[in-house]
Amino acid sequence: MVEREVVTGPRRPQRRARRPATSDIDEQTRLGDVYLRGLMRTQLRLGLAVGLSTLGLLAALPVVFALAPGTATPTLAGIPVPWWLLGIGAYPLLAGAAWLYVRQSERVEREFTDLVDRR
Amino acid sequence: MNPTAGLLAVLLVAISTALLGIVGVRAARTTSDFYVASRTVSPWWNASAISGEYLSAASFLGVAGLILAYGADMLWFGVGYTAGYLLLLVLVAAPLRRSGAYTLPDFAELRLESQVLRKVASAGVVTIGWLYLLPQLHAAGITLRTITGTPAWVGPVAVAAVVLVSVLAGGMRAITFVQAFQYWLKVTAIAIPAIVLVLVWRADGSPEITSEGPATFTETTTVEVAAPVELEVAEPLLVHAEGTLDGDAVSGEVTLPAGGVQVGTGTELTFAEDAPVPHAQGLRAVDGPGWTYPMSSGTPYALYTTYSLIIALFLGTMGLPHVLVRFYTNPDGRAARRTTVTVLAMLGVFYLFPTIYGGLGRLYAPELLLTGRTEAVVLLLPSAMLGAGSTAGQVLTVLVTAGAFAAFLSTASGLTVSVAGVLSQDVLNRRISSPVTAFRVGTVLALLVPTLLALGGLDLAIADVVGLAFAVAASTFCPLLLLGIWWRRLTDAGAMAGLVVGGGAATAAVGATIMLGSSTGLPGALLAQPAAWTVPLAFITMVVVSLLTPGRRPRGLWRTMVRLHTPEDVPLDRGPWDPERRFRR
Structure with missing residues (x-):
């Protein structure tokens, strides 16, 4: 008869039941804090990157025109370039930047939802 | 100008506005309908309504007039009015909608949990709202007098009456449809005449605007x-x-x-x-290269003035109460963002056209520089170029008049709704138990005060008062929103100090300019365009006072941040705050 030997080892810590990250956020654990801060930081960086680059580009124009007046005088089809830039060009630029932002921002939120709402 | 045609245009706009308002009443059943149209408005309609509400007399008439008088440097107005929405989109739109607040004071109360701060914010909303209503009513008076020759008091009273009927009838839901309709009316009314006038200009041999010397009369x-x-x-x-x-x-x-x-x-x-063309003295119009090229008019401190204007326009938009109240009508944060992109495109289309009127006005209506009434260029250019007697000239004149009247009505309606919302929630709610009745009483009050001021002869240039509103908004609600949404350490004491210091400095500066007239030199420039120093002042005050009062950070901060920043479809505890609770007592 083969003697059966019961092998015992030090008791392993029980694996924690997998629970959704939403409860980490609800209970404001450190992990929940990381999730929320991460989301806020990503969205803030995205917003600042799109907003500051677009508005900065526009806001650079007056100082360029003031310091180098030669940049303001070339004409296109008889109309000075600044009129094309500010009268027409600025609007597609703004709308394009806005569209880009919304696409990226919705992607960030989808990723956040996938991350925390997995059950 | 044929007074009958002008009157016809005004009546058509007024009647269609009132009718749409009355039809909307069937849809308005609950408190929520009155304030935020029950949040069932689609992004397309909401964007039309936001754009319709935003394009005021300053945009429809003012921008073209400024370009006619001062040229290239004024192109910033259209760009700035639009760019403000980009900043609103990337930093404010979705969190603000997710906050669930109806009004700016609601947001202040949710985020900083202070009733005193709520009152201060309410006072700010009412002040900016009345400041912005006054020039709308005033411009309506001038327009009606120009077109139909009625006495000056008729315009403000007519606009106030039409707004009163449509807002009383249906609240926000009615107003949403009215304003969406008025956006399309305004775009049509500014675009079609502009295209026709450009064709006329080409048929005329495309005369160029001289970049040397003053504007000249092209004919006797x-x-x-x-x-x-x-x-x-x-x-x-x-x-x-x-x-x-x-x-x-x-x-x-x-x-x-x-x-x-x-x-x-x-x-x-x-x-x-x-x-x-001799110029009217007070206008200080610009000629020659100063008109044609930017930053070359030789005005002292032009660079400071331009940047201060840019800051006020870029940052002021998000602090205008009638702009913010619109975001609450989106179903969720994602829709709020998509709405804002559509708004940016719609505003961009509109602002292509005032420049055309300003430039063509230089060639075909230079006498406006003489009379000083450059703000009338959009109204007068069709008859100046096509002949006052011609049918085409009259039809186009009717169209631009209708557009201008729609501009007064829609902006005035939006401002009235937001001021009435704040008055009824924060001033009248203790005295009047029914929220719908309170909203209606608030509407009457919201219109009564600026109408009396406009009739009382408080005569201010539209550009001055609009500039004041933007500078005050940029120095108060812009820092409150940006820091409130993105900076956890903001406290009620910091927010209050920033609102008082920023708003007080901006109001005092522009108030001094309006009362005392613009003075020369650096102090004059600093007072006339204060945003470049009042906005940083407000931000610094909020940050410093908040850091000095760390004990006053709100207790529900965590839940509020979860509410502001997480997408609605994630099931999370976002705190118990509910803006409608005050109606359920």
Whole structure:
């Protein structure tokens, strides 16, 4: 008869039941804090990157025109370039930047939802 | 100008607005309908409504007039009014919608949990709202007088009456449809005449605007001066005059001496072809290269003034109460963002056109520089280019008049709704138990005060008051929103100190300019365009005072941040705050 030997080892810590990250956020654990801060930081960086680059580009124009007046005088089809830039060009630029932002921002939120709402 | 045609245009707009408002009443059943249209408005309609509400008299009439008088530097107005929405989109739109607040004071209360701060924010909303309503009513008076010759009081009263009917009838839901309709009316009314006028200009051989020397009359022109004006004459100029010059009766050929000439009411001046256009003294219009090229008008501190204007426009938009109240009508944060992108595109389309009126006005209506009434260029250009008697000229004039009236109505309606919302929630709710009744009483109050001020002869240039509203908004609610949404350490004490310091400084600066007239030199520039220093001042005050009062951070901060930043479809505890609780007592 083969003697059966019961092998015992030090008791392993029980694996924690997998629970959704939403409860980490609800209970404001450190992990929940990381999730929320991460989301806020990503969205803030995205917003600042799109907003500051677009508005900065526009806001650079007056100082360029003031310091180098030669940049303001070339004409296109008889109309000075600044009129094309500010009268027409600025609007597609703004709308394009806005569209880009919304696409990226919705992607960030989808990723956040996938991350925390997995059950 | 044919008064009947102008009156017809105004009546059509007024009646269709009131009808849409009354139809909307069937949809408005609950409190939520009155304040935020129950949040069932689609992004397309919401964007039309936001754009319709935003394009005020300053945009429809003012921008073209500024370009006619001052040229390339004024292109910033259209760009700035639009760019403000980009900043609103990337930093404010979705969190603000997710906050669930109805009004700016609601947001302040949710984020900082202070009733005192709520009251301060309410006072700010009502102040900015009334400040912005006043020039709308005032401009309505001027327009009606220009087009139909009615007395000055008719315009403000007519606009106030139409707004009252449509807002009382249906609240926000009715107003949403009214304003969406008015956006399309305004775009049509500014675009079609502009396209026709460009074709006329091309058929005319595409004359160019001279970049040297002053604007000139392109043909022999007779100008009738309706109100006394002092002219600035650069070089002695031979004209034919009937009326009074410098107090003396004249009839026949006269040489206007160089310097200032006082022209009496009813005087007719006839200028020869190619004669330079004398400017009205107060206008300080720009000529030659200063008009054609940016940053070359030679105005002192032009760079400071331009940047201060840019800051006020970029940052002020998000602090205007009638702009923010619109975001609460989106179903969720994602829809709020998509709405804002559509708004940016819609505003961009609109702002292509005022420039055309300003430029063509330089060629075909330069006498406006003489009378000083450059804000009328959009209204007068069709008849100036096509002939006052021609059918085409009259049809286009009716169209632009309708557009201008729609501009007063929609902006005035939006402001009235947001001011009425704040008044009814924060002032009247203790005295009147029914929220719908409170909203209606609030509506009457919201309109009564600025109407009385407009009738009382408080006569301010539209550009000045609109500038004041933007500067005050940029120095108060812009820092409150940006720091409130993105910075956890903001406290109620910091927010309050920032609102008081920023708002107080901006109001005092522009108030001083309006009361005392613009002074020269650096102090004059700092006071006339205060945003470049009042906005940083407000931000610094909020940050410093908040850091000094760390014990006052709100207790529900975590839940509020979860509420502001997480997408609605994630099931999370976002705290118990509910803006409608105050109606369920």
